Amino acid sequence: MVYDTEKQVAIKAAIAAAKLCQQVRQQEITPEAIQKKDRSPVTIADFGAQALICQALAAAFPSDPVVGEEDAATLRQAEMSDQLAKVTQYVQAIEPTATPETVVDWIDHGNGQVTSRYWTLDPIDGTKGFLRGDQYAVALALIEAGDIKVGVLACPALEMSGQQGVVLVAVRGQGTELLTMAGQPVKSVQVASPEDKERLRFVESVESGHGDQSQQSAVAKAVGITADSIRMDSQAKYAAVAMGEAGLYLRLPSPKSPDYREKIWDHAAGVLVVEEAGGRVSDMNGKPLNFAQSDRMQDNRGVVVSNGTIHDTVLKALAASP
Numbered sequence: 001m002v003y004d005t006e007k008q009v010a011i012k013a014a015i016a017a018a019k020l021c022q023q024v025r026q027q028e029i030t031p032e033a034i035q036k037k038d039r040s041p042v043t044i045a046d047f048g049a050q051a052l053i054c055q056a057l058a059a060a061f062p063s064d065p066v067v068g069e070e071d072a073a074t075l076r077q078a079e080m081s082d083q084l085a086k087v088t089q090y091v092q093a094i095e096p097t098a099t100p101e102t103v104v105d106w107i108d109h110g111n112g113q114v115t116s117r118y119w120t121l122d123p124i125d126g127t128k129g130f131l132r133g134d135q136y137a138v139a140l141a142l143i144e145a146g147d148i149k150v151g152v153l154a155c156p157a158l159e160m161s162g163q164q165g166v167v168l169v170a171v172r173g174q175g176t177e178l179l180t181m182a183g184q185p186v187k188s189v190q191v192a193s194p195e196d197k198e199r200l201r202f203v204e205s206v207e208s209g210h211g212d213q214s215q216q217s218a219v220a221k222a223v224g225i226t227a228d229s230i231r232m233d234s235q236a237k238y239a240a241v242a243m244g245e246a247g248l249y250l251r252l253p254s255p256k257s258p259d260y261r262e263k264i265w266d267h268a269a270g271v272l273v274v275e276e277a278g279g280r281v282s283d284m285n286g287k288p289l290n291f292a293q294s295d296r297m298q299d300n301r302g303v304v305v306s307n308g309t310i311h312d313t314v315l316k317a318l319a320a321s322p
């Protein structure tokens, strides 16, 4: 099968990173939030997860750039040596060759640029959810000529379809598969059918600053979804749509940050996992999300994710909403 090596390497790396995150959540009473320049949080688990995945990608595909969310500039500072020692300790539990020096280098392997073939990585998507004890995801995708070819979404805290921890894997043209946290295949997954009214619920962020709740609920109502939204951190929302547990995920620009542009690593893996499960993804104007340009999707506004059948109706409701 095409992309089989990429798929296997990505699954193994994402699961290893997800285990590191689980270990940090179990062993640290409250994982420390380190503040980034934009004042958003990052933790030793984000750094450890990025180190592990970048190490695996660099070993298997040395010429592929990785466009990751994090970098090691802060961790390299002398006053951060305790945190770096902790990151190294968690990485070593999975990758015994790790030293503080290799760990920062592995993390910075994720400073690559968008090119004709690259990986994009969110080592922890939903860091705020991770810190709160809620949902988070490890998200990894391979993009070629702007087209997502492989996507792995590991959601260690998600309980769905009888699984404690959900790993979804998609390869373009090959469908979306559900795996256990141990990497065992369970079944292929499909989005909800339009007759399945009970499952046509909608999902949105927990963080009110990451969307526009009032417009989101107005649009959901306009397309006949009357139940309250399910609020979930991270790309676990894409997993809910791919597995048919929700029919719609709306992420409309927040009135508090109208100039915010979505980042590729917050979407790439989720998009493929939903599309290969039969769903559809676009921005709020119906444009496809652009993964060919840079780490920010400059020309897209908002994100609409659906089971496919309701997508055009949602876009119409959006065009008509003030």
Ligand SMILES: Nc1ncnc2c1ncn2[C@@H]1O[C@H](COP(=O)(O)O)[C@@H](OP(=O)(O)O)[C@H]1O
Pocket (backbone or CB within 6 Å): 040, 069, 122, 124, 125, 126, 127, 128, 129, 205, 206, 207, 209, 210, 211, 232, 233, 234, 235, 254, 257, 260, 263, 266
């Ligand atoms: N103003 C904003 N609008 C939309 N997304 C934002 C945002 N500020 C931060 N984010 C992104 O929202 C992501 C979390 O998504 P969600 O709200 O669905 O849980 C964050 O990912 P990280 O947690 O990886 O930093 C971050 O990239």
Ligand SMILES: [Mg+2]
Pocket (backbone or CB within 6 Å): 122, 124, 125, 126, 265, 266
């Ligand atoms: Mg993210």
Ligand SMILES: [Mg+2]
Pocket (backbone or CB within 6 Å): 046, 069, 122, 123, 124, 125, 126, 127
């Ligand atoms: Mg992140």
Ligand SMILES: [Mg+2]
Pocket (backbone or CB within 6 Å): 040, 041, 069, 127
């Ligand atoms: Mg972040």
